[in-house]
Amino acid sequence: MSARPSLSQHLPAAGSAGADELVAAFQEWTAAQGITLYPAQEDAVLELASGGHVIMATPTGSGKSLVAAAAHFLALARGERSVYTAPIKALVSEKFFELVEVFGPENVGMVTGDSAVNAHAPIICCTAEILANEALRDGAEAEVGPVIMDEFHFYAEPQRGWAWQVPLIELPQAQFLLMSATLGDTSGFERRISARTGRDVVTVASAHRPVPLSFEYSTTPLQQKLEELVADAKAPVYVVHFSQREAAERAAGLASLNVASTETRERIKERLKTFRFAKGYGTVLNRLLRSGIGVHHAGMLPKYRRLVEQLAQEGLLKVICGTDTLGVGINVPIRTVLLSALSKYDGARTRQLKAREFHQIAGRAGRAGYDDEGTVVVQAPTHVIENEQALAKARAKHGDDQKKVDQAVRSAGKKKPPEGFVSWSEESFDRLVAAQPEPMVSRMRISYAMVLQMLERPQDPIRGLRRLILASDETPARKAILQRRALEILRELLAAGVLERLDEPDEDGRTVDLTLALQDDFALNQPLAPFAVAALELLDPESESYALDVISVIESILETPYQVTGAQVKKLKSEKLAELKADGVEYVERMRILDEMSHPQPLKELLTQQFEVYRSSAPWAGDHELTPKAVVRDMVERAFSFTDMVNHYQLARSEGVLLRYLTDAYKALRRTVPQDKVTEPLQDLVEWLGELIRQTDNSLLEEWEKLAGGAEDATAADLDLSPDVAEEPDRVTANPRAFKVMVRNAMFLRAQLFADEKEQDLEELDGETSGWTADRWAEAMDAFFGVYDDVFVDAHARGPGLIRIDESPDGHPGRWRAVQVLDDAEGNHDWGIHAWIDLAASDAAGAPAVLVDHVGELHQAPS
Structure with missing residues (x-):
């Protein structure tokens, strides 16, 4: 960690300073860091100091994080608790360590669905869902001052947008700092937040970027374009793809690209000398990195992604092929962003990028403090580029003889787009560059977990739910639908005996009350964990398959890693097809049999039946899907190592997905299975799984195991956690x-x-x-x-x-x-x-x- 002075050292004596003095103290600290605030930053800090809400709608690289630091500083000076939220755990963890460096480890805590560290600190980092559940549970009684909501455009995300809206409704005592470079029109937020809280709301917006962007539409072949960008000192270049497969294949195709000097290659070679690459994709990545080419996407092992980020920060990588996760703030410094397409598959259909998506990605070009300008390049569709190249070649050969040019182009054959291709053009590109982000649409929903959280609050829950829904940003028609859904949930909870009607309202006005107490982390980790514990009672500890059956029960409550289960189905179908052909089964019958095949689902019938019984007394389980599967069990039964599993199912591009799933399974086995259900063979398998994960990539377990060891009251300093240190795992024989x-x-x-x-x-x-x-x-x-x-x-x-x-x-x-x-x-x-x-x-x-x-x-x- 840096030795720079802690910002908390600049705090005046409690209650002794007014707004002007606090702003002056903050600016004294920034000056000591060699930082001069931009006008937009000054405006935002002054508004926060005066007690108002701020919507920070400024470009990427304009210093929104510094304004957030000011909000935390002001809260500390006032004796208030401040909260930082972000959409993904990786960003929360990254911000946690940044704030520890700025404010000292004793002042910063982190709460995730897995565990907590220094949870009673005055500054808390958490995901939006954690804060939303606190808002539902405690409402106006929640101990919270400034709330910094980073990447606030997630408000419009279909599955998670509710978590970004609930705090705005249920925390009238909070002071909000909403931050994103792609918010669009914010006038509606200004009106609604002001009406709910009685405070002024100011939008600080500035079109000025500290590092201005230049935009280019390219019809030059990609490899040639990359060489030009590197030669023009516009590297590092991040090549954006919209699938992990495309990113990996592109990188492999660029292996021969001449972008790294001999000196750079020698530095990379020295840098990689002690890094342990595993077999499989590690071999491919090792070769690419030595050429100055990086790959970065969520399917990679975390240690590989971190290595790519570190090499990029050291200026050793000239080209990085990755996915559009760049728009969610990955830690890679970029001078040029090159989009390989302007269309993407969004899970339902292939469509052109929205303006918000485009500007979120493009905004990462240009590094404040390093670059005078950032560059955004969009490649024309491949078939368009090939046709342009054919035309240029014909003109170079035949000059102004248009007849011969046309004949040469026809002979070459005009390239056509692939079937189902959603095209784009230079006009599409110009429109996106000029467009403002689309208005954000409310995504409020009502679930069992939300209702149960609100039932913990001392108020009439029926009125509370109605008030929450009517205060939401939904249309009248959607509000009516949400109210009906809330009443359905309440009726089911009453029928199941989870709720009981009171003969008369209690002192808080309640007409119904819970008949059970919810755990603090209810619905945050594995919401079906109580079902799994109940299902374990059905198993026979004397059975030879008991340890594997316990694993199957736990796997059924985990999120499905579709890349892995899809690969299992593909492999099983391939093997079955060969068997059916050998047996002479007719084509139609073969296809029928193959269509009915799925990934392995041990105990499916038993678990499905038990789940229906469980739901009758725990209706909230209906918010979640039971998904029997066998990934860990498959590895055990096949006696596979991590590399064996990757090779058998051809998962080289999805190693990270497999590892995250195995890590979730290990955590759930450690946390969910009661001690009296743990046999020696099961404990052996749990130990094996933990060691397998550590030897593959220890970064997903080290922090969790430290935090899970009763570290809620410990600080970052006590735990000696650092995101920048990639420790090698202990010797495999040490366990x-x-x-x-x-x-x-x-x-x-x-x-x-x-x-x-x-x-x-x-x-x-x-x-x-x-x-x-x-x-x-x-x-x-x-x-x-x-x-x-x-x-x-x-x-x-x-x-x-x-x-x-x-x-x-x-x-x-x-x-x-x-x-x-x-x-x-x-x-x-x-x-x-x-x-x-x-x-x-x-x-x-x-x-x-x-x-x-x-x-x-x-x-x-x-x-």
């Missing part, structure tokens, strides 16, 4: 329990491949390290299947009785001895796969280093 599960899995994987007679796959696993070629495995298979007809690989086969691990074999320090007994059809168990486990090599690889010794009868001595 013997988890490592032993990894060894078991590695050995059982070989038994599975042996059973399926996949000698080529076995060679890929062991050929390099222990010399076990496909031919050698085939010989071992011939010997075994000459005696036995089959090898079982079911739950019993992978049980502890058929794996033998010696952690201290005589005369072999630094090694373990492992034997996977093959579960033969006759149950003799006299053959096995014998191997050494090299501990030092395992630590270097982050996974068991298996050296197969021999495959044969168990009485054979190891070599």
Whole structure:
């Protein structure tokens, strides 16, 4: 962290300073940092100091974060609690560390759905949903002064916009600072917020950008255009795509681009010397980075995204291919933004970009303090560029002979857009550049969780809900629909016994009351966790599959990672299709069978039936969907490592999605399963999962595990958390329990491949390290299947009785001895796969280093 003086040191004595003195104290601090406030910043700070609300509608790079710091400073001086909200946890965490640096660790806290740190601090960072639930629960009694809502354009986001509107309605005591570069017309917000709170509302808007933008529509082929931009000193260039696949494929196609000097390549090489890339996409990314090309999207492992951000901040990357997450404030400094398209698929249809989306992305070009100008380039559609190139080539060859030019162009063949393509033109581009962001549309909704939160408040809930809905920014027709929905929810809660009618109103005017107490984090983490706990009662702890069944129950309440489950379906259909063809099944019947296939859904019937029973007494569960699936269980049953899973399902572009899901599963297993339901095999699997995640990328777990360890009253300084330090995980052998599960899995994987007679796959696993070629495995298979007809690989086969691990074999320090007994059809168990486990090599690889010794009868001595 920087050693610059804390802003809190500039606080005057409590209650001793007026607005002018506080502004002067803040400006004294900014001057000490070498910062001179822009006029728009001065106006906003003065208005906040006078007690008014501020809507900060200024361009990206105009210093809105500094105004937010002023709001926190003013709150500290007044003895008030201030809250910073943002749309995603990553931004909340980033802002938390920034504010810790500015105000000191004792003054800043963070609350997320997972955990909390220093939750009673005077400055709190949280997502909009956290604040919205506090507003519903406590209303005008909530202890809150200034509320800074960053990226406020999320107010118009269909699924989450309610969380940005509720605080504006339910916190009349708050002083709001609403910030975004793409708000559009704010007059409606000014009127409504002023009417609700009785305070003045000022919109601070300025078209002036500290770093002005230039705009260009390009019909030059992309690779050529990038080379021009780099040659013109307009790098780093962020190439915007609207899917992770397009970003990754584009980057791979630019690998030969000559953008990095020899000196830069040497610096990158030195910088990457100690970084551990995993197999799979890590190999591809390593090669790209050494060429000065970066990739950045949510499907990547967090450690890779962070590495790209750090290399970009150090000026080592000239071109970065990424997705439109750039518009949500990713931490990458950019001089030029190049949009590869002006249309995107929004989940329902492909459409042209809206003005807000375009300006949100374009606004990231140009770095304050570094660049005199930012550049925004939009590429014409590919077929248009190719046709332009063909025309230019014909003119260069035939000059003014239009007849020959036309003939040459016809001969070349006019390129047409692909089917379903939504085109754009230079006119589309000019219109977006000139357009103001669209008016933001209210997205209020009413859910069980919202109603239950409001029922905690000492007031008549029916009147409270009606007031909330009528005060919303919805149309009269939508308000009527929301009121009907609220009454439906109240009736269901009464029918389920969650609510009871009171014979007469209580002292708070309540006519109904809750019959249960809600936990503080109700509906914030895994809202169906209580269902999962109830469903665990249906399982038999004595069953061989108990540990896996517990995992299936927990997986059913997690958000579905569609990239992973989609890949599972694709793989299953591919395998089934080959089987059906081999069996001679007719085409129509094959298609019918394939159409009915889905991803694995263990316990689906049991869990679905139980969920319907549960909903009858807990109607709020209807806000959420139970989604049986098997991702963790699939990995366990197939004995896969993270890399095995990625390779098997071809998930290289979605490694980050898989890792986040595994992390959520690990957290839920740790937090949700009661201790009396945890058996030793289950605990082994939980330990294995945690270690697998840490060895893959420890950044998603390290902070959570520290925070989850009762750190609510600790500060950032106590926890020694830093977003800039990418610590290597501990040695994989340092956790013997988890490592032993990894060894078991590695050995059982070989038994599975042996059973399926996949000698080529076995060679890929062991050929390099222990010399076990496909031919050698085939010989071992011939010997075994000459005696036995089959090898079982079911739950019993992978049980502890058929794996033998010696952690201290005589005369072999630094090694373990492992034997996977093959579960033969006759149950003799006299053959096995014998191997050494090299501990030092395992630590270097982050996974068991298996050296197969021999495959044969168990009485054979190891070599």
